[in-house]
Amino acid sequence: MTSTLNDRYRDYRVRRWLAQEQRTATMLLSWRTPPRRRILVIAVTFALTVMAVAGVLSALDLRTAATVATLVAVVVFLPGWTVLRIVSGSVDSAPEQALDETRLVERDRARSTGLAITQSLTMAPLAYLIFAGTFAPDADAYRTAYAGGLMMLATILAGGCAPAMIMAWKRPSTPA
Template identity: 45%
Template sequence: MADIGLLERYQDFRTRRFLRHAERYRHWLPRWRTQKRRRILVVALAATLVYLATAAAVCLTNMRTGPLLVASAVLAFVTTRAVLQIVSGRQGDAPRDALDEWEIQQRDSARSIGLTVTQSLTVLPAMFLIVASGYDLDIDRPNLAYAGGLFVVTTLTLGACVPTMILAWTRPDPDTDPDDHQEPA
């Protein structure tokens, strides 16, 4: 029974922290809260992840330029993701007690898709590492390990971002009535 109390206290803490942050950032970037602008950010976030994967591929053969590309990709990713989180209200990782029933349903559906994406895509770099390490390819082993790790991190990061990306893409503008956008029963 002590575990249930601990979990409940942690969920209460998460909810209070989420609501405090939601109140703090509620008025930030008001022009970027429209669905059209959120979609621009979703595309930009996807582009930064493609850029990160490309930088990882460069690291296979060029460890001078590759890490610089990785650093710029990470900077672009962190910035874009932070802005998307702010303008979408962090609904993708919101605690259950901070959401209404419709928002919980949407969040859980997006999280389910995110988990599927994570599991499906992370197999690719894992298989790459298994196959590439089993053959004597003309790739330095440290480069292979570094690039493979970046491929794994990229796919895990993409999977973690998918719920926020889906919700930012599909949610209506904040000034519209959510009842107008619910699916018929």
């Protein structure tokens, strides 16, 4: 029986994910409790909300406030998201061969919810970009594009982070 390129890649992904899981299994053990994971989910949600607000502030030409809000969002998001991924075991991105049936169903539900979140939240910045271009063609193109891009980035990140956030929130405890 010969293996296809797809089979070899799938095996490689499983090996890579298991190696990463083994590397991070003993990291941040005190943060693997449900209350602490929920704190991280709230921090990431806060950062993404602040990023979207920074886009709105930019659209309103409040540059200093938008810059400060963006910096706060990045400073909270990057470590919060990194720690959340470590303590939740990155199950949201695990290959299906590495998960048991229960975790696979949880992961797929969370991914489906993440897609729905992405599709629904992205409509607001998309509408802003369309209507700003249609009804205010003389507006500052740079500001309009930057504001819309920042709002769009926040919504796409929210949808992309949602599966891990949902799973981290719902899991009763992560085995050490």
